[in-house]
Amino acid sequence: MTTRLYSCIAMLGAAPETRGSVAAVVDAYRTHGLLKRWPISYLATHGEGPLSRKALLAASAVRDFAALLARHRHMVVHVHVSGGAFWREAAFMAAARATGCPILLHLHGTGFDGRIAWFIERAAATVVPCESMRTWVKSVVRSADVVVVPPPVAISVSEVPSKPNLVVFLGHLEADKGIYDLLDAIAGVRASVPDVRLACAGDGDRIGVARYAEMLGLADAVKFTGYVGPSGKRALLESAAVLALPSYEEALPVSLLEAMSAGVPVVASSVGGIPEVVVDRVSGLLFPPGDKSSLERALSRILAEPGLAARLGAAARESARARFAPERSLAMLEDVYESLGVACVTERAPRLQVPLRKAA
Numbered sequence: 324m325t326t327r328l329y330s331c332i333a334m335l336g337a338a339p340e341t342r343g344s345v346a347a348v349v350d351a352y353r354t355h356g357l358l359k360r361w362p363i364s365y366l367a368t369h370g371e372g373p374l375s376r377k378a379l380l381a382a383s384a385v386r387d388f389a390a391l392l393a394r395h396r397h398m399v400v401h402v403h404v405s406g407g408a409f410w411r412e413a414a415f416m417a418a419a420r421a422t423g424c425p426i427l428l429h430l431h432g433t434g435f436d437g438r439i440a441w442f443i444e445r446a447a448a449t450v451v452p453c454e455s456m457r458t459w460v461k462s463v464v465r466s467a468d469v470v471v472v473p474p475p476v477a478i479s480v481s482e483v484p485s486k487p488n489l490v491v492f493l494g495h496l497e498a499d500k501g502i503y504d505l506l507d508a509i510a511g512v513r514a515s516v517p518d519v520r521l522a523c524a525g526d527g528d529r530i531g532v533a534r535y536a537e538m539l540g541l542a543d544a545v546k547f548t549g550y551v552g553p554s555g556k557r558a559l560l561e562s563a564a565v566l567a568l569p570s571y572e573e574a575l576p577v578s579l580l581e582a583m584s585a586g587v588p589v590v591a592s593s594v595g596g597i598p599e600v601v602v603d604r605v606s607g608l609l610f611p612p613g614d615k616s617s618l619e620r621a622l623s624r625i626l627a628e629p630g631l632a633a634r635l636g637a638a639a640r641e642s643a644r645a646r647f648a649p650e651r652s653l654a655m656l657e658d659v660y661e662s663l664g665v666a667c668v669t670e671r672a673p674r675l676q677v678p679l680r681k682a683a
Contacts (some may be wrong), residue, residue, distance in 0.1 A: 329425075329665045331395045332363045333388060336382060336403035340371030342526070342550050344431045344474065344577045345403045350553075351475040352656075353514050355649040360669050361415075361660060364391055369411060388415060392422055399447075402428040406434025416442055425663055430456060433572050433595065443467050446590055447663055450656070452575040453596025472656050476580040477651035480561040488519045488626050491563040491587075493556065493578035494570070496527030501569025501592060501612070503535055508569075508619040510539045516626045524559055560585045564632065566626045571612045573597060580647050581640035583607070588632045590621040600646070606638040635655045 328638060337346040349365070352358060368384040369377060391398060400419040419426050425447035443449055443464040450472045451457050457469045490509065494500045502523065509521050521544060523532065529547055536545040551559065556578075560566070566582035568591040575596035582589055583606065591597050594610040601607035608625065609623050610617035625632045645651075657671055 329397060329399050330362055331391060331398040332401055332660065332665055333391050333398055333424075334358075334362060334363050334365045334401040334403070335368050335384065335388075335412060336365070338367035340552065341370045343405060345405055348431070348579050349403065351477070351649055352653065355475065355653055357479075357653050357656070360667055360671060361657070361665065362668050366391075368415070370606070384415075386413050388418070392418070392424075393524075397422070398424055399427060399665055400424045400605050401429060403429045403431060407430045409435060409439060413442070420445055426632045427659065427663065430460070430612075431574070433574050434562035435459075438446075440464050448659060450659065453599050455596045455599065456574050470655070470659055472659070473647050473652050474575065474577050474580060476577065476584050476643060476647040477649050478557060478560070478581045478584045479564060480557055480585045486562060486564045488516050489562055489564050490519065490521045491559050491566050491582075492521065492525070492568075493525045493551075493559070493566065493582075494525045494568070494576070496523060496529055496532045499571050500527075500665070501618075502527075504569050504613065504618060505567050505664075506532070506536050506539055506541060506545070507615045508567075508622055509544065510541060511615075511619040512622050512626065513541070513544065515623055519544065519550060519622075519626060521545045522548060522559055522563075524551045524556065528548045548660060554683055556581065558587075560587050562669070563587050565590055565622060567618070567622065568592065569610075569612070569618055570594060575600065580643055583643035584647065586636040586640040587637060588625050588635040590618065590620075590625065600642070601639075602642075605635075606642050607635055626637070 336349050366378055366384045366387050370380050400417055402412050416426055416576040427448055428442060428446040429450040442462050448468045448470055449460055450470050451460060452474055454471060457471050460467050460469045492505060494646045496502050509519060512519050536542055560582055566587050568579055570592055573595040579589060589601060589607040591601055591607060591609055594612050601609055603609040608621040610621055
């Protein structure tokens with residue numbers, strides 16, 4: 324542990340209301356007081372909107388980052404990066420490296436390649452959401468200091484006595500997310516559950532997915548909501564009978580944790596960090612990615628067996644609240660800050676003492 328104290332943390336990431344896990348995680352940090360307890364200056368490097376707004380955000384981030392460097396000389400630079408946009412933050416990390424600032428590299432999602440090794444090697448620590456990501460980072464840079472800090476999740480919904488047979492999909496509308504497999508499965512489920520419905524919440528290839536649904540005779544059963552923010556997501560989970568996550572590749576999707584925290588039964592492919600969270604037939608149902616028959620059977624079971632759905636949902640809620648409560652996740656990140664030599668501005672939040680063995 325270093326004894327040097329840094330007076331500032333420059334945290335770089337997405338602007339509020341931006342789509343994706345980075346904005347969701349940072350919003351949870353903000354909501355639960357992390358940015359007030361620690362000397363954090365948050366810089367939004369990217370966001371939604373027209374190209375002019377994105378350029379303005381980037382320019383403002385560069386200006387503010389330079390000002391922080393001039394004022395503090397040395398500070399911890401906590402950079403949130405996602406696989407699809409890693410190089411957007413590379414200039415900031417290079418500047419931090421050149422000025423001797425320790426870098427806390429925080430990886431979200433998947434899609435990274437070996438070119439990230441240069442930054443991992445030079446980071447003071449790399450934060451990942453799950454053990455599967457830790458294994459991947461260590462395979463890229465064996466000597467990397469990797470810390471698992473799960474996403475903080477706290478979502479609750481009103482109990483609905485009788486839910487419709489609504490399957491909810493939260494994610495990008497593309498083949499790698501398994502949306503076409505899900506449509507095939509829904510077509511099969513419809514034979515035994517005629518009133519099954521599918522709500523697709525996310526952006527992407529909506530036209531292509533809608534055409535495929537129409538080809539399968541599901542045009543009347545599939546609804547496209549587009550991207551939904553926190554309130555829209557909460558409303559969907561409130562009425563969902565099951566969340567389907569048939570991805571071919573994932574790290575640890577926040578939408579999965581949110582559904583579990585809300586007590587919604589989940590059917591998910593056994594990829595990435597998902598099997599670390601969902602215990603098959605205990606807190607959800609898992610199936611091999613691409614196995615449409617298993618996906619169809621799992622959805623049919625949950626829709627046809629209310630008792631099973633209730634048991635899976637209750638176990639999922641208990642597990643998520645024990646393992647991903649903000650108090651636990653934030654305490655783990657605060658330990659990292661302390662190890663890097665940052666002084667807390669106020670008293671740290673009390674740690675949540677919940678034995679993990681109680682979590683399914």
